[in-house]
Amino acid sequence: MTQQTLFDAVGGEPFFRSLVHEFYERVWADAVLRPMYPQDDRAGAEDRLALFLMQYWGGPGTYSAQRGHPRLRMRHHPFPIDLDARERWIAAMHGALDALAPAPLHRAELEDYFDRAATAMINHNPLLRQR
Numbered sequence: 001m002t003q004q005t006l007f008d009a010v011g012g013e014p015f016f017r018s019l020v021h022e023f024y025e026r027v028w029a030d031a032v033l034r035p036m037y038p039q040d041d042r043a044g045a046e047d048r049l050a051l052f053l054m055q056y057w058g059g060p061g062t063y064s065a066q067r068g069h070p071r072l073r074m075r076h077h078p079f080p081i082d083l084d085a086r087e088r089w090i091a092a093m094h095g096a097l098d099a100l101a102p103a104p105l106h107r108a109e110l111e112d113y114f115d116r117a118a119t120a121m122i123n124h125n126p127l128l129r130q131r
């Protein structure tokens with residue numbers, strides 16, 4: 001029995017390019033998230049996230065060929081990601097998923113992953129800063 005990857009099941013590269021584009025439309029409209037991102041390199045940011053997601057879900061390994069091991073926690077260290085930022089990131093991704101409307105089972109799989117990965121990226125607790 002051959003297993004189809006989620007990458008293929010949702011339509012391959014065009015799906016992930018569109019998802020990430022819709023996602024960044026929302027990130028750029030968010031007052032908390034937008035300042036964290038490279039203001040003059042939105043296209044580059046879109047490219048990095050799209051390539052990463054394509055690789056993660058079983059598509060081509062271009063992300064690691066260009067960027068090396070993902071080490072996502074480490075790469076997010078420069079950005080103060082608290083619970084609020086995490087919720088905003090997830091809201092932007094859910095909006096993008098609404099726009100693309102993948103099949104419910106695929107959406108559930110994608111959402112579950114984003115949910116866990118975004119929680120793992122939290123690296124800042126504003127309550128601890130006030131000492």
Ligand code: HEM
Nearest residue numbers: 036037045048049052067075079081085086089117118121
């Ligand atoms: C929890 C909230 C998150 C915030 C606020 C956040 C913010 C950022 C920022 C500001 C960048 C730099 C943009 C760039 O130049 O590429 C970035 C990069 C990136 N993020 Fe996130 N991120 C979050 C969660 C996630 C999650 C859940 C994933 C994976 C599913 C992810 C995957 C990536 C990737 C692949 C890059 C590019 C890394 C590289 O190769 O340099 N991020 N993120």
